[in-house]
Amino acid sequence: MxxxxxxxxxxxxxxxxxxxxxxxxxxxxxxxxxxxxxxxxxxxxxxxxxxxxxxxxxxxxxxxxxxxxxxxxxxxxxxxxxxxxxxxxxxxxxxxxxxxxxxxxxxxxxxxxxxxxxxxxxxxxxxxxxxxxxxxxxxxxxxxxxxxxxxxxxxxxxxxxxxxxxxxxxxxxxxxxxxxxxxxxxxxxxxxxxxxxxxxxxxxxxxxxxxxxxxxxxxxxxxxxxxxxxxxxxxxxxxxxxxxxxxxxxxxxxxxxxxxxxxxxxxxxxxxxxxxxxxxVLGKARFWERHKTDLNKRQIKMINRVFAEGTKGFEGGISTKKYETICHCSRATAYRDLSALLKTGAIEQLPGGGRNSRYQLAPFSTGRALRP
CATH class of the missing domain: 1.10.3290.10 (Fido-like domain)
Known part of the structure; x- marks a missing residue:
C-alpha cells in the first residue's frame, strides 16, 4: 500500500x-x-x-x-x-x-x-x-x-x-x-x-x-x-x-x-x-587585496581560472603545462610566472617536485581586515 x-x-x-x-x-x-x-x-x-x-x-x-x-x-x-x-x-x-x-x-x-x-x-x-x-x-x-x-x-x-x-x-x-x-x-x-x-x-x-x-x-x-x-x-x-x-x-x-x-x-x-x-568568497577577496597589484594579466587569468572551480579547488593542482594551455604562453613564460607567484607567496608547491611540480593557491590570509 x-x-x-x-x-x-x-x-x-x-x-x-x-x-x-x-x-x-x-x-x-x-x-x-x-x-x-x-x-x-x-x-x-x-x-x-x-x-x-x-x-x-x-x-x-x-x-x-x-x-x-x-x-x-x-x-x-x-x-x-x-x-x-x-x-x-x-x-x-x-x-x-x-x-x-x-x-x-x-x-x-x-x-x-x-x-x-x-x-x-x-x-x-x-x-x-x-x-x-x-x-x-x-x-x-x-x-x-x-x-x-x-x-x-x-x-x-x-x-x-x-x-x-x-x-x-x-x-x-x-x-x-x-x-x-x-x-x-x-x-x-x-x-x-x-x-x-x-x-x-x-x-x-x-x-x-x-x-x-x-x-x-x-x-x-x-x-x-x-x-x-x-x-x-x-x-x-x-x-x-x-x-x-x-x-x-x-x-x-x-x-x-x-x-x-x-x-x-x-x-x-x-x-x-x-x-x-x-x-x-571572503578569502578570495583578501587574496586579491594582498596580491592583485603584484600580478600580470596571465597570472590573473590563471588565478581566476582556479577560483572558478570554487571550494573544491583545481583538480591536480597548477602545473606548468596547465599554465601554458590556459594562458596561451610558452613553457619558459609559464615557468617564470609560476616562480614569481611562488616568490610572492601567492601560490605554494604541493608535495613532490622536479619536472612535475604542481602548485596550489596559498592559504587565504585571515589577518587583514577587508576594506569596505
Missing amino acids: WTWQNKNWPNFEFDSSAFSVEIEHFKLKSARLMGTVDALPASYQTDATVSLMLSEAIKTSAIEGEMLDRESVRSSIMQLIAKDSTAPTHKDTKAVGAAALMVDVRNEWNSPLSDELLGRWQSMVITHQPLSLITRGMYRNSPEPMQIVGGHYGKRRVYYEAPPAEHIYEEMAVMLTWYNSTSLPGPIQAAVAHAWFEIIHPFDDGNGRVGRAIADHALSQSLNQSTLACLATAIEHNRKEYYSQLQKISCGNLNLNEWIEFFISEINSAQDIAKTEVDF
Whole structure:
C-alpha cells in the first residue's frame, strides 16, 4: 500500500517537540551565516550570493542525474541577479532554467505557494523538447499511472506509484492550504512539505527540483528573508540516504518522525556548507587585496581560472603545462610566472617536485581586515 492510499491520508503524524534542539541549531547557524554575509562589502555580498546559488543550481540537478556546465549556470545567474550585462548569454537552456529557478525562489520567498507558482518553477527546469509528451507548467493529466520504475527488461520493479492524475488538483489544494496557513517551525514545515509534495508527485517531471525549492521557500519564510543554506548541495552529498528516506515515506505509514529527523540534519549541514562557501568568497577577496597589484594579466587569468572551480579547488593542482594551455604562453613564460607567484607567496608547491611540480593557491590570509 502506498502512503496516499492510507485511510488517514494526509493526516501525517510527528512530534514537533522532539526536534527542539535541532531547531535551535538551525536558528543559531542561520543567524551566524547571515551575519557573516551582512559584514561583507556589497560587491562581495553579491559574489557570495551568486556562489551559493551556483552550488545549489548545479547540485539540485545533479541529484536527478543531470550534469550542468558550471560557467553557463554562473553567467546566467549573474545576468538575472547581478544585472551583469557583460556576462555571456548561453544557449544551454537547462543551465538557464536551473539559474532562473534559483533566482525566482529567492525573489518569491514571501509569496504564498500556489499552483501557478509551482507550475512556473517546473517549467523552468523542464526545457521544451519537440514531440515530448511531458507537460510543462501544469500538473500531469495522463490517465496512465505515474510510476517510478527500475530494474531491467524482464525484471521491472515499480518503486513508487503516485496518486492518479484526476485527483492531483484536489490533493494539491489540501497541501497548499496547509502550507500557507501552518505555524510550524521552518525546518519542520520544509520537511513535511517536501515529503507531502513528493508523495503527490504532481508533475510529469521535475518533482524533485520543485520539491526542494518548496523546502527552501519554507525555510526562507521562517527566517523572514531568503535562506542562504545550500540544501540541495547537502542532499547531493548524501543522495543515497535521501532516496532511501523518500522510499520509506512513500510506502509506509503516515509517521514522519524519522524523515523529519533526517531532513533537519540535512538542513543544518546545508548551513555549514554555505558558511564554507561564504568563507571562500571572503578569502578570495583578501587574496586579491594582498596580491592583485603584484600580478600580470596571465597570472590573473590563471588565478581566476582556479577560483572558478570554487571550494573544491583545481583538480591536480597548477602545473606548468596547465599554465601554458590556459594562458596561451610558452613553457619558459609559464615557468617564470609560476616562480614569481611562488616568490610572492601567492601560490605554494604541493608535495613532490622536479619536472612535475604542481602548485596550489596559498592559504587565504585571515589577518587583514577587508576594506569596505
